[in-house]
Amino acid sequence: MEGIDGSGKSTQIELLQKWLESEGYVTFFSEWNSSPLVREVTRRGKKKRMLTPMTFSLIHATDFADRTEHHIMRIVISSGCVCPAMSRNAERF
Numbered sequence: 143m144e145g146i147d148g149s150g151k152s153t154q155i156e157l158l159q160k161w162l163e164s165e166g167y168v169t170f171f172s173e174w175n176s177s178p179l180v181r182e183v184t185r186r187g188k189k190k191r192m193l194t195p196m197t198f199s200l201i202h203a204t205d206f207a208d209r210t211e212h213h214i215m216r217i218v219i220s221s222g223c224v225c226p227a228m229s230r231n232a233e234r235f
Contacts, residue, residue: 143155155171159171172209174202174205175201175205176205176209177204177205177208177209178208179204179205179208180201180204180205180208183201184201184205187201
């Protein structure tokens with residue numbers, strides 16, 4: 143799901159997740175920087191303003207790969223995908 147803050151992404155994701163589960167699917171909600179591999183690194187890098195668009199993109203790719211590896215057999219509802227994240231990272235700087 144993509145959208146600006148406050149646009150209802152979380153609400154829509156929650157509704158979709160409840161519906162999929164009511165249909166018998168196992169779901170897992172996933173969000174940016176939720177992988178234990180990158181959560182703290184991202185927080186520190188942002189705080190110290192050390193992240194370039196490239197490092198931000200690599201961190202997001204690592205986060206996405208780790209979450210995918212650990213939840214590959216489930217339907218994953220994610221609050222973003224890789225391509226918009228890379229575009230967004232470039233715009234931040």
